Amino acid sequence: MNEIYEQINLDRNTPVPLYYQLEQALITSIKNGSLKNGEMVPPEKEFAKVLNISRTTVRQAFSELASQGYLDRLKAKGTFISTPKIYGEFIQTLEPFASEMKREGVTPTTNLLKASIETALPEIQKRLQLPDNSKVVVLERLRSGDDRPIVYVKTYLSDKLMHGVINEDLDHNSLYVLMTEKYNISVQSVNRQLTAISADDFTSKQLHVETGAPILFSETTGFDNHNKPVELSLASYRSDVYALNVNLQVKAAN
Secondary structure, eight states, X not given: OTHHHHTOOOOTTSSSOHHHHHXXXXXXXXXXXXXXXXXXXXXXXXXXXXXXXXXXXXXHHHHHHHHTTSEEEETTTEEEEOOOOEEEOTTTOOOOHHHHHHHTTOOEXXXXXXXXXXXXXXXXXXXXXXXXXXXXXXXXEEEEETTEEEEEEEEEXXXXXXXXXXXSOTTTSOHHHHHHHTTOOOOOEEEEEEEEEEOOHHHHHHHTOOTTOEEEEEEEEEEOTTSOEEEEEEEEEETTTEEEOOOOOOOOOO
């Protein structure tokens, strides 16, 4: 890792701030391949000592690089050279997570964190148009790509329609495929709302980001061929890993 310092030449006789010089030197190393995607970067303290600069200077450079997408700062793990973002199209197409990841050349994994049957809260009951005191299946899953957490999802399903689904192998099987092939429920359309929020303590732990880090929050309601809501999923995406790709057509003016 000493090679990283050999490519950094800070000029203290120029008015250009040291943090900016460090930032640009690291960008050059990333672009020329000297620093590889996913490679761990030395801690701020080491940078400051080797380069004889303050930790504040190093921290400012790292913060700028992270905001530009060059660095990933993972809680309790360290700082890493960012791997390319995954560009999803889930606001214009309905595609299983595994298929989406494979299309991007990423190996998907799903971990079922919790599966339970609960009495639906009033808001969930309303969203799924269920009778009073209905039971719902609650699934909590962490979905990753190349072993990086990407999205934490909490899904609500009618227990009457999907009874027994908690016994399925949801780590390796698509929920939508199971709904169609085993439970005869076909999701024909979805309504999806997106919001930018800050990660709370629980979500930051699941996604391996700092508490308060910006994340993308998605609320998805799936409807069957009778336009009845059959699924409600609340998903929190890492914004430093996952980005949206949207293709729009120009609508002719009246």
